[in-house]
Amino acid sequence: MSTNAKLKRGVGVAALVTIALTFWLGLVVTPPAEVMGNLVRMLYIHPPMAWIAYLAYGITTAASLLYLWKRTRRREWDLIAAASAEAGVFFTGLTILTGSIWGRPAWGVWWTWDALLTATAVLFLLYLGYLALRQVPMSETKRGVRSAIAALVAFIDVPIVHESVYWWKTLHQTPSVLNPSMNVEVHGSMAWTLLLGFVAFTLAYVWMVWTRFETSRRQAQLADLEVENAIRERLSAEEVRI
Amino acid sequence: MTLADEEFSEWKTVEGPGRSRAKLIRSLVVLAVIFVALGFVLFKGATNSLEYFLTVQQANAARAKLGNQSFRMEGVVVPGSVDPTPAGVDFTIRFNHSEDRVTEIGNPPQLFQPSIPVVIQGHFQGNVFVSSLIEVKHSSNYVAEHPARIKNAGGTQG
Numbered sequence: 001m002s003t004n005a006k007l008k009r010g011v012g013v014a015a016l017v018t019i020a021l022t023f024w025l026g027l028v029v030t031p032p033a034e035v036m037g038n039l040v041r042m043l044y045i046h047p048p049m050a051w052i053a054y055l056a057y058g059i060t061t062a063a064s065l066l067y068l069w070k071r072t073r074r075r076e077w078d079l080i081a082a083a084s085a086e087a088g089v090f091f092t093g094l095t096i097l098t099g100s101i102w103g104r105p106a107w108g109v110w111w112t113w114d115a116l117l118t119a120t121a122v123l124f125l126l127y128l129g130y131l132a133l134r135q136v137p138m139s140e141t142k143r144g145v146r147s148a149i150a151a152l153v154a155f156i157d158v159p160i161v162h163e164s165v166y167w168w169k170t171l172h173q174t175p176s177v178l179n180p181s182m183n184v185e186v187h188g189s190m191a192w193t194l195l196l197g198f199v200a201f202t203l204a205y206v207w208m209v210w211t212r213f214e215t216s217r218r219q220a221q222l223a224d225l226e227v228e229n230a231i232r233e234r235l236s237a238e239e240v241r242i
Numbered sequence: 243m244t245l246a247d248e249e250f251s252e253w254k255t256v257e258g259p260g261r262s263r264a265k266l267i268r269s270l271v272v273l274a275v276i277f278v279a280l281g282f283v284l285f286k287g288a289t290n291s292l293e294y295f296l297t298v299q300q301a302n303a304a305r306a307k308l309g310n311q312s313f314r315m316e317g318v319v320v321p322g323s324v325d326p327t328p329a330g331v332d333f334t335i336r337f338n339h340s341e342d343r344v345t346e347i348g349n350p351p352q353l354f355q356p357s358i359p360v361v362i363q364g365h366f367q368g369n370v371f372v373s374s375l376i377e378v379k380h381s382s383n384y385v386a387e388h389p390a391r392i393k394n395a396g397g398t399q400g
Contacts, residue, residue, distance in 0.1 A: 031386040035353060040384055107377045108351025113290035121283045129276045136269040137262050169294045171361055173382040186384045
């Protein structure tokens with residue numbers, strides 16, 4: 001096994017262990033919260049998933065910029081952007097789902113059209129659109145450039161999602177961690193469990209993107225090889241005929 | 243079929259870009275569905291999110307203009323004002339020294355309690371706000387539950 005594969009496996013195992021530990025601490029060890037009671041246990045997974053969505057779209061944007069700039073244009077940047085967007089859409093979906101499950105008992109509704117929830121739904125659809133755009137048949141470079149531009153446009157919504165609770169009146173509360181004062185509003189063992197949740201889901205994201213990127217790169221290399229073989233075969237057939 | 247054609251047919255074919263018409267149509271249909279969904283979400287956002295609620299103070303100031311119109315109003319449930327009824331619950335809501343009496347039709351959410359911020363949806367009917375939905379607006383502060391912690395500024399324990 002190569003060092004790369006060992007390292008990737010290590011990240012995967014670490015993600016599994018830390019996620020299991022987050023669930024154990026979140027469900028068994030940490031206390032119920034004032035007002036929220038046991039509903040607070042959703043705290044250990046919902047904000048980390050939202051954070052991963054931000055991180056994933058940030059990586060997609062950075063990789064897309066590197067692809068758009070001709071001096072750094074490489075197929076790998078396009079593949080990383082796509083892999084990260086896939087993870088981002090997955091975690092945005094989970095953020096909406098866990099938020100809805102939390103919202104029903106805490107707010108009294110599964111869903112409401114407040115600014116944060118609406119902007120999150122827009123974010124989910126924008127990146128779903130990005131992934132759908134990548135499926136449209138076109139040349140590799142054209143697809144890379146068009147999807148990179150789409151990724152940059154979609155990223156505009158990320159700060160809107162984060163700032164929506166300050167810009168508009170919302171039902172959703174302000175962030176407990178990533179707030180302007182960087183003052184963590186979660187106390188004691190609950191804060192440590194939340195921190196572990198952030199680490200656990202970040203590791204899971206890294207493993208997911210790494211694995212997806214390698215698969216996509218192999219698929220692209222295989223496609224190249226098939227074209228080369230087909231050309232070689234035709235050229236040799238031509239030579240035989242001549 | 244000529245001899246050359248037969249020979250060509252044995253050669254490998256590689257799917258080129260843009261060759262799959264079915265894939266193109268499928269992709270465009272998916273994109274169109276996403277665009278329609280995006281349009282719907284943006285429309286709902288534009289009509290609901292920009293002014294999600296009025297505070298009790300703002301609602302009272304605009305009472306004549308609001309009339310029987312349905313809207314959302316935010317405030318804090320006044321302690322000692324909660325009165326369960328067969329239809330739901332009656333309570334008083336306060337924001338910045340401005341108050342309104344509320345009649346809620348339906349079950350309040352699990353976290354509904356005195357001193358909690360809420361957003362209620364309904365309309366004014368005389369001096370009462372008739373609400374059909376209570377949404378609890380909890381804070382971003384999470385503290386462990388402690389049975390001995392003083393809960394009210396008045397000094398009651400438990």
